[in-house]
Amino acid sequence: MNRNKIYTDIDVKINCVKDKIVGIIGYGSQGRAQALNLKDSGVDVLIGLRKNSPSIKIAKDDGFKNILSIAELSKKSDIISLLIPDEEIPHLFKNDMENNILEGKTLLFSHGYCVHYDKISIPQNINVIMVAPSGAGEIVRTRFLEDSGIPNLIAIHQDFTNDAFEIALSYSKCIGGTRVGSFISTFEEEVITDLFGEQAILTGGIPSLIKKSFDVLVEHGYSPTVAWFVCYYEVKAIIDLFYDKGFEHLNKSISNIAEYGGHTRGDFLFDDNFKNKLSLMLSQIKNGSFDKEWSQEQKKGYKYLKYKRNKTKKLEIEKINKEMFDLLNSNFKK
Numbered sequence: 001m002n003r004n005k006i007y008t009d010i011d012v013k014i015n016c017v018k019d020k021i022v023g024i025i026g027y028g029s030q031g032r033a034q035a036l037n038l039k040d041s042g043v044d045v046l047i048g049l050r051k052n053s054p055s056i057k058i059a060k061d062d063g064f065k066n067i068l069s070i071a072e073l074s075k076k077s078d079i080i081s082l083l084i085p086d087e088e089i090p091h092l093f094k095n096d097m098e099n100n101i102l103e104g105k106t107l108l109f110s111h112g113y114c115v116h117y118d119k120i121s122i123p124q125n126i127n128v129i130m131v132a133p134s135g136a137g138e139i140v141r142t143r144f145l146e147d148s149g150i151p152n153l154i155a156i157h158q159d160f161t162n163d164a165f166e167i168a169l170s171y172s173k174c175i176g177g178t179r180v181g182s183f184i185s186t187f188e189e190e191v192i193t194d195l196f197g198e199q200a201i202l203t204g205g206i207p208s209l210i211k212k213s214f215d216v217l218v219e220h221g222y223s224p225t226v227a228w229f230v231c232y233y234e235v236k237a238i239i240d241l242f243y244d245k246g247f248e249h250l251n252k253s254i255s256n257i258a259e260y261g262g263h264t265r266g267d268f269l270f271d272d273n274f275k276n277k278l279s280l281m282l283s284q285i286k287n288g289s290f291d292k293e294w295s296q297e298q299k300k301g302y303k304y305l306k307y308k309r310n311k312t313k314k315l316e317i318e319k320i321n322k323e324m325f326d327l328l329n330s331n332f333k334k
Contacts, residue, residue, distance in 0.1 A: 023077030149176025
């Protein structure tokens with residue numbers, strides 16, 4: 001296992017997953033995608049869901065006729081892939097899995113949160129691995145059907161059988177990860193960087209920057225529609241310019257004034273004070289204070305999360321989003 005190597009299909013000498021029964025717990029976005037990709041790769045796949053789960057019908061429609069209980073799946077599967085929300089794992093693991101995972105089996109995660117923050121008591125006589133696709137389940141499935149894939153992070157927490165890495169790499173191949181490249185990481189690194197990337201950029205930074213920029217233009221008397229175009233609609237076009245070609249390509253693709261304004265005002269906005277805030281956010285993730293905060297939010301019944309969701313629905317930019325995309329899509333169809 002080489003942290004500096006990018007593993008591809010040619011590195012998977014023996015596809016050992018095809019000789020095992022893989023149990024998928026959960027049939028949401030990631031669970032469904034991985035289950036279908038494994039099935040299409042010739043793997044024997046079982047699905048484990050709670051009784052009366054709405055996902056049972058979806059799984060059966062996809063060709064998985066025998067849906068098992070979580071406990072039964074844990075007993076029958078060689079590899080148990082736990083693909084449910086992090087906050088649901090501790091209760092389910094303790095009540096349905098902990099006493100049903102036999103020695104030598106492999107417990108697989110696609111996010112290492114519960115392992116890194118010690119949310120579950122893991123037996124010492126099993127493998128614990130992670131295969132984490134760098135994208136949502138829909139993309140994992142779509143790219144696979146296009147004979148491609150998306151990169152995977154692979155990590156080993158426990159290697160009881162001395163072949164945990166080979167199992168993880170084989171699993172990555174079966175869901176399409178080694179078609180483009182699988183990278184070695186650790187549970188800690190995946191969790192810390194994933195949470196930081198979400199908070200600083202993906203679900204925190206970018207949406208907040210868009211909403212606040214839109215508000216400033218509207219508050220100064222400019223048209224909400226025009227503000228929507230420049231602060232929201234054009235974001236994808238700009239990201240597409242640098243997504244796979246870099247920031248230098250972006251600079252070559254825009255006007256001189258846009259590039260100059262971007263450099264000077266970007267540095268003004270995102271100064272050392274902003275960087276210090278990022279460092280503080282990172283330290284809160286690393287020292288466990290964000291985990292404690294999130295645990296309190298769960299105990300309060302997601303009070304703040306529900307408040308923010310309700311507030312988001314009422315934002316003017318959300319109203320403009322719906323109106324403009326309804327208009328643009330209707331005109332496109334014409």
